[in-house]
Amino acid sequence: MAKSDSLHHFQGIDVSQAGSASSIVFETLKQAIITGELKDGTPLKQEELAKKFSTSRIPIRESINRLEQEGLVKTIRYKGAVVASISLKEVEEMFDLRALMEREVMLKAVPNLTDDQIDEAEKYCLEFASAKTSGDWTDTNRKLHHALFQASDMTFHLSVLNTIYDRTERYLRAQLSFSNGADRAVDEHHTLIELCRAKDAAGAAELMFQHVKHAKRSLLEFLPPDSK
């Protein structure tokens, strides 16, 4: 039954899911892998991790299972789990798919965007432009994209996009701490916001497509030409 509506602020906060040891370990490890704190190939030993988290091996095992299902780790029976690496070809594929999907998402999002949402996006756009660390960069970039995408109401597309972000973020970070080739991205972001304000869905979609293709290109020329 619908309880008093004055509590609707808490929509989406699920305490019961937050508490389990498995979830905490899972989220922590996931973040560590995404950010690159745990580098490709790092072995994830259950006993060792159990000590670090002060739990038994059970929640560790479940976390590793879930991480494997998301493609972030690779395990071999009786041998152990390591942080999964990603091939150059897969990076290309993921960016190509991102470009394709983000174009489509923008097409649907722009007509629905409220002024507030655009303002929020612009805020992240500015934060992005003045971000110092590669972590801030990827964070605000994700927030910016997310703010624009929300209006599309394409939850499945967004979940796929999120797994792509998760699996490529550490490489983006590595790139950005060497070359600061974010200048073009800043310009593109500003133009993107303008097109959104003008409700030019087709234009915004096409720019987003190119924007992702540009990001792909600059990442590829940074990555070692034969990375596995």
Added chain:
Amino acid sequence: MAKSDSLHHFQGIDVSQAGSASSIVFETLKQAIITGELKDGTPLKQEELAKKFSTSRIPIRESINRLEQEGLVKTIRYKGAVVASISLKEVEEMFDLRALMEREVMLKAVPNLTDDQIDEAEKYCLEFASAKTSGDWTDTNRKLHHALFQASDMTFHLSVLNTIYDRTERYLRAQLSFSNGADRAVDEHHTLIELCRAKDAAGAAELMFQHVKHAKRSLLEFLPPDSK
């Protein structure tokens, strides 16, 4: 008591044969959900499943975790897991994404297709046309698409497509056992093969796009207009 006997299929499946218990349980449950043997909302009780598979609850728990990560079940802490249902909106989204991706995949696959691969696809095309059960239908359909897609060498795209197939197959089956609206699909498949032989990548890609959109439309008009 009236225990749910929707799980009686698993009688006699024992772990001691090969592979890890978890993997066996996982694959078996996954197939049962995909095919619709286990219907939406069916509760997956750990103890009950443990008995059916003659193992402890541990492999069951791991399987349920992995299934949840793939979106096939939904669990609530201390409450249990149920086979996940899918909203009409998500079905639409998944088919839209399929159309988008399969067009792209065909575009890359056609130039690389060998005569052998096309022959194989045509074989499935014929099997598909004479398939009797909805299970045969979805099986050969998957094989046909897979045979054509292999030449694209787009492994990540294909993995995403596979999860989409996995999550929508049971609805397709349900549709096909009522309406046999596969006639149009048969025609489209034949034309598709011809375009592949003619190396008309653009044409094949566009037909594939339309083919998926048609499948979407006929599925949607079959599904209840307010399915959750």
Added chain:
DNA sequence: TTATTGTAGATTGGATCCAATATTGTTAGG
């Protein structure tokens, strides 16, 4: 020397037990 075999340690996979929590049914009180 070299290949093979065997043993010890390390590491994951699975089973059983206990704890935490939700659900249901029951009872006391209004």
Added chain:
DNA sequence: CCTAACAATATTGGATCCAATCTACAATAA
């Protein structure tokens, strides 16, 4: 008759122990 507190039961979450398997390294024989 209805509601709220409470006990009983069912079910999942986690810890500890044991089993299965892999890896390294040493010992032995050709």
